[in-house]
């Protein structure tokens with residue numbers, strides 16, 4: 001999920017251990033969802049699979065019951081957003097079909113601490129345009145993570161994501177941004193996917209943030225659907241979303257929502 005409100009993001013060693021555990025739960029569930037995604041499965045089936053796995057791993061879904069700007073709490077464990085949908089899609093009866101691209105956002109809480117991560121993949125074979133968007137969004141996240149270290153500023157991450165994405169001709173969603181994360185799913189600071197290097201809040205050691213570029217093949221403008229949650233591109237163009245929760249260290253970032261010993265998505 002994307003957002004940003006109050007809270008403290010610098011974590012103690014003990015808190016970081018809980019965040020590592022939450023991150024590993026999210027990483028495992030993501031891997032299982034990737035295996036499950038295929039033509040013919042419904043988004044609701046993916047949601048049930050995720051909830052069962054999260055609970056079996058001793059964690060709780062972060063998003064279920066989450067109150068955002070919508071009057072309706074988010075009803076599901078994962079967000080599933082298809083094609084022109086950007087984020088916050090509600091799982092249900094919709095059947096995934098060959099050539100769709102699907103963005104899945106997963107959050108889990110362990111001992112009161114959240115992990116938050118998202119990926120986009122094609123369902124079966126997708127168009128070259130779709131594959132290129134997905135790969136570019138994954139790399140935009142890597143470009144952002146590569147700028148995350150103690151002493152840098154949020155704007156260094158933002159600028160790296162934006163220049164990478166726009167350099168390839170994509171637009172970067174403005175209205176939804178990355179965020180600090182910890183006891184709350186959304187803490188300060190906001191981590192936009194656009195901005196100026198050297199500006200914005202200072203990154204300190206043991207801060208935990210979620211970086212989550214959303215790239216569109218068309219314009220960056222968004223529309224909110226009538227279900228109160230799903231956000232789509234205003235022009236109907238394709239959108240992809242990747243997110244990792246990271247902890248800032250002296251030398252760089254430790255990705256908490258990648259499977260241990262595995263590099264990124």
Ligand code: MG
Pocket residue numbers: 001002003116117178179210212243
């Ligand atoms: Mg998020």
Ligand code: MG
Pocket residue numbers: 001002105106107116117118212243
């Ligand atoms: Mg998320």
